[in-house]
Amino acid sequence: PRAAAAGGRGAASRAPGTHNVCRLLACRTHGFYAGDAGVAYRKNLGLLRKIMCQESTKFKNVWTTHSASPIAYERGRIYLDNYQCCISSIAQEPRILYQKPKCSKSEKIEDALLLECPLGEMLPSPSDYKSSLIVLTVRNWLLRLSADSGEVLEKIYLAGSYCKFRYLSWDTPQEVMVIKSAQNKLPAAARQAGIQESVLFYLAVFQVLPLSFIGMLEINRKIFGNSVTDVAVSNGILIVMYSMGLVRLYNFQAISEQFMEQPFDLGHEFNWNGQVGVVGKYPFGLPCNIKITDTPPLLFEASSLENAFQIGGYPWHYIITPNKKKHKGIFHICSLKDNALAKNGIQEMKCCSLEPDWIYFHPDMSGRIIHVGPNLIKVLKLKEVKNNTDQMEVTEDFTIVANRENCVNNAVTVTASGRVVKKRFNLLDDDPEQETFKIVDYEDELDLLSTVAVTEIGADGRAHLDFHCNEHGILLKSIPLLESWDVTYSHEVYFDKDLVLHIEQKPNRRFSCYVYQMVCDTAKDDECSRHEKTERVLCKKGGRIFEYI
Numbered sequence: 001p002r003a004a005a006a007g008g009r010g011a012a013s014r015a016p017g018t019h020n021v022c023r024l025l026a027c028r029t030h031g032f033y034a035g036d037a038g039v040a041y042r043k044n045l046g047l048l049r050k051i052m053c054q055e056s057t058k059f060k061n062v063w064t065t066h067s068a069s070p071i072a073y074e075r076g077r078i079y080l081d082n083y084q085c086c087i088s089s090i091a092q093e094p095r096i097l098y099q100k101p102k103c104s105k106s107e108k109i110e111d112a113l114l115l116e117c118p119l120g121e122m123l124p125s126p127s128d129y130k131s132s133l134i135v136l137t138v139r140n141w142l143l144r145l146s147a148d149s150g151e152v153l154e155k156i157y158l159a160g161s162y163c164k165f166r167y168l169s170w171d172t173p174q175e176v177m178v179i180k181s182a183q184n185k186l187p188a189a190a191r192q193a194g195i196q197e198s199v200l201f202y203l204a205v206f207q208v209l210p211l212s213f214i215g216m217l218e219i220n221r222k223i224f225g226n227s228v229t230d231v232a233v234s235n236g237i238l239i240v241m242y243s244m245g246l247v248r249l250y251n252f253q254a255i256s257e258q259f260m261e262q263p264f265d266l267g268h269e270f271n272w273n274g275q276v277g278v279v280g281k282y283p284f285g286l287p288c289n290i291k292i293t294d295t296p297p298l299l300f301e302a303s304s305l306e307n308a309f310q311i312g313g314y315p316w317h318y319i320i321t322p323n324k325k326k327h328k329g330i331f332h333i334c335s336l337k338d339n340a341l342a343k344n345g346i347q348e349m350k351c352c353s354l355e356p357d358w359i360y361f362h363p364d365m366s367g368r369i370i371h372v373g374p375n376l377i378k379v380l381k382l383k384e385v386k387n388n389t390d391q392m393e394v395t396e397d398f399t400i401v402a403n404r405e406n407c408v409n410n411a412v413t414v415t416a417s418g419r420v421v422k423k424r425f426n427l428l429d430d431d432p433e434q435e436t437f438k439i440v441d442y443e444d445e446l447d448l449l450s451t452v453a454v455t456e457i458g459a460d461g462r463a464h465l466d467f468h469c470n471e472h473g474i475l476l477k478s479i480p481l482l483e484s485w486d487v488t489y490s491h492e493v494y495f496d497k498d499l500v501l502h503i504e505q506k507p508n509r510r511f512s513c514y515v516y517q518m519v520c521d522t523a524k525d526d527e528c529s530r531h532e533k534t535e536r537v538l539c540k541k542g543g544r545i546f547e548y549i
Contacts, residue, residue: 063548312361343393398473432456
């Protein structure tokens with residue numbers, strides 16, 4: 001329900017960074033019933049969009065805070081101090097929902113997911129009907145916390161010291177959760193002696209609300225090969241990535257059915273490989289009950305530079321980059337059915353920039369494709385080739401162009417004395433002095449495409465968040481961000497209905513969070529949108545300092 005993106009370009013809506021994630025987009029039907037609560041909610045969102053896009057509506061920076069540890073945002077809640085402090089972002093002044101004592105290193109949280117109540121289901125506990133936070137600790141504990149109070153609602157012990165679980169992700173959002181271990185590595189001395197660790201990763205899979213254990217499995221080099229570098233589960237597909245750029249897909253449900261040795265329920269006693277204990281309790285944790293003894297049937301494989309591989313569109317297509325460094329920035333859009341390259345399926349921006357362009361399937365489930373360069377955003381669509389229904393072609397739906405009207409990059413200039421000076425180099429397409437797109441994302445509840453563009457003016461970088469019509473790309477609203485934007489820092493921008501949040505990471509692990517809220521109509525609020533008119537007050541709450549207007 002909210003849009004999130006990060007400068008530094010690393011996830012679905014950003015350029016590929018150090019971690020390449022294979023994503024599968026699942027199309028789900030959306031029911032419309034004339035008398036249901038969803039109809040009224042959709043009408044309210046339509047009204048909110050109209051109000052937000054009015055010229056008189058402004059977004060005001062209501063408060064700011066700073067932290068020495070990473071800052072996270074989830075659905076109106078800002079988490080600081082490794083999730084020990086939770087602040088509501090809804091009020092115009094910061095409101096601390098809970099503040100826990102500083103935790104020890106052994107209780108440090110490695111990853112977290114927000115869990116929300118499913119609609120139309122009977123749940124065993126009243127607490128299940130409220131939002132909760134699932135967190136993974138450094139000592140392999142999985143905790144379910146109340147999102148509003150931080151109270152521990154459930155506690156599951158995953159495994160002993162033989163593996164270190166580090167990552168949480170969704171197989172099916174809000175339905176099936178996957179917990180992945182760090183890659184198993186032997187000590188340096190053992191590696192030098194030629195000893196190889198056969199188990200590379202562990203995966204534990206849970207159904208959520210109520211939390212139930214589906215199974216745990218090993219990714220073993222004897223089954224999947226020696227060059228496995230990463231693994232993921234998404235939309236029922238086991239995705240295995242290799243060092244040479246190869247990506248292989250397997251049916252995870254078929255694997256779990258074929259190789260499941262015995263199902264287990266949380267909290268029940270078990271006798272497993274000579275061990276007697278309780279499932280999910282210390283010190284036994286979870287049994288590894290899915291034992292893959294033979295290579296499972298291969299669904300699909302592709303070779304792509306840096307394992308960059310995406311599936312989406314209708315009919316199903318995939319996007320890869322040919323697996324050679326010289327092809328970086330060139331994207332091939334192919335049919336999943338027969339690997340045929342779509343007509344006009346080779347997409348290339350031909351830009352000269354420090355950071356590459358990036359491409360991904362539009363998250364609005366329209367089957368469109370978004371291709372982002374330094375000064376150009378292309379929204380592409382797949383359609384049947386005329387007189388050939390078996391082939392698809394890629395066509396341009398609309399484009400969004402950066403505002404570079406005042407950019408002058410003449411190769412030849414004449415000085416006041418009349419001397420002709422020729423430049424020996426041209427500006428890069430993402431030169432800081434020119435307006436450059438840094439973030440592109442989608443707000444699904446308001447059906448808006450959001451972009452962040454940055455221009456360096458003197459020593460300061462200035463950014464603005466723009467809202468575009470998702471159907472046609474028309475600019476509807478532009479919001480200036482008051483704080484300076486340094487392009488060398490890491491940035492995240494969240495747009496959540498009437499809220500804009502900017503999280504910035506500066507050197508030496510200094511983090512800042514700037515909260516903007518929608519205000520309407522008054523001249524006073526308009527003054528607050530100007531850089532030179534901002535006056536701030538310092539306020540201390542719960543031992544933390546906030547700045548607000």
